[in-house]
Amino acid sequence: MQRVKGNMAKFRLALIQLRVSAAKTENLNRACDLVKSAAGQGAKLVVLPECFNSPYGTKYFPEYAEKIPGESTQKLSEIAKECGIYLIGGSIPEEDAGKLYNTCPVFGPDGTMLAKHRKIHLFDINVPGKIQFQESETLSPGDRFSVFDTPYCKIGLGICYDIRFAELAQIYTQKGCQLLVYPGAFNLTTGPAHWELLQRGRAVDNQVYVATASPARDEKASYIAWGHSTVVNPWGEVIAKAAMEETVIYADIDLKKLAEVRQQIPILSQKRSDLYAVEVKTV
Template sequence: MSSCFQKLKLALVQLAVTKNKELNVERACKFIKEAAQKGANLVCLPECFNTPYGISFFNQYSESIPGFSSDTLSNCAKENNIYLVGGTIPESDGGKIYNTCVVYGPNGDLLAKHRKVHLFDIDIPGSITFKESTALSAGNTLTTFSIGNWKVGLGICYDIRFPLMANIYTEKGCQLLLYPGAFNMTTGPAHWELLQRARAVDNQLYVAGISPARDETASYVAWGHSSLVNP
């Protein structure tokens, strides 16, 4: 693949997530391969693609980077000759757990690693209470990577709520922002599409949100509705 191509064909993989990590990773690779066969050169997975989303799962499913999930993604990017944004996995490092997105190039090299900056602590009376900060630590950096002439900025879920983060990415020359996210059945209808469209219009760039598939039997039900918004 030429590193100077002008066009991106972007695939957003919205997949169901089970409690079986190995199965989740295996299925993700299956969909990545399918997307590549259909011509995608940039494939994006959702937040927590290898684990159920929830405070009780982050420690149990956490792993180091490099590790099982990230190594598998690296190999998958290389085998399919694509750029791969690996959604997020719970990353264990230095006694802390981060919600982390890794990006690999067509040769399997790690291009970027973004740790979720804004943790999702929310209390809506009568609807939902959720505090990521009880299990996760926050990242403290902004993260970009390049594909030919495209510069891409990374955020994770609640990061999209903060317009200054997107503004800074725009000032750094990004034309595309990617947000793997797992908005829920309360915040999803209210903000998922609205925030993507706001970030896109405010900054005159493309914005994509990549969600796990909805599973109404799960303890945390994702809204779904992965989408790509133009400027």
């Protein structure tokens, strides 16, 4: 069983379900105000939603894209340092060398950027009569895993559609992550069907905490987010969940609980390389 230092075994996580408008400066200022509020409530790690500084949509990505470092990441760095927290900056449209990415920057308590996750799996779906969306019309995919350390635990990052790929969560778990964070913006079709299901699946499969931060729902937007930012524990229980409106939710991440789950049901320690190495024969 993995041992955890007593004073670092539990920490408060805050998810900000931000109401996103078409005004970037307004989004940034509102996000920073809510980060400050969350820190005031004892949060040591604060998470913003996917595409928090701009409307979500392929027509908006080129218009709102910026370089990193840039205006948005500078503000996030400053507020992380001011509050002395770890800040997962949801995601922003990033421009780099003529390409656009859906990118999540992470900052430490001193304002240093600790990680930069570019969404690996682009959201290209077609559910006839309900929703069609193609991020690949304007975005390029990332090609790297993103893990960063805190005094509490190691954290793995994904963005929205990345959560559908179980292998990514498995790799992060193998790398020692105990918390997986996915800023995301599921919609009114995939949200009710799969949002919570996927989170609970990733948590139970890997015996980790899973947290997702969504934008608040805006019925007037061209893309309507599902909302329902959520935290799931390693037993698969939902321990915090928002509704649809702008809000901040909190969860105490208890690493002793995680260690107990892994001791009680030791799936991660059972290496079945003998099974998976069996030659597959076709008839």
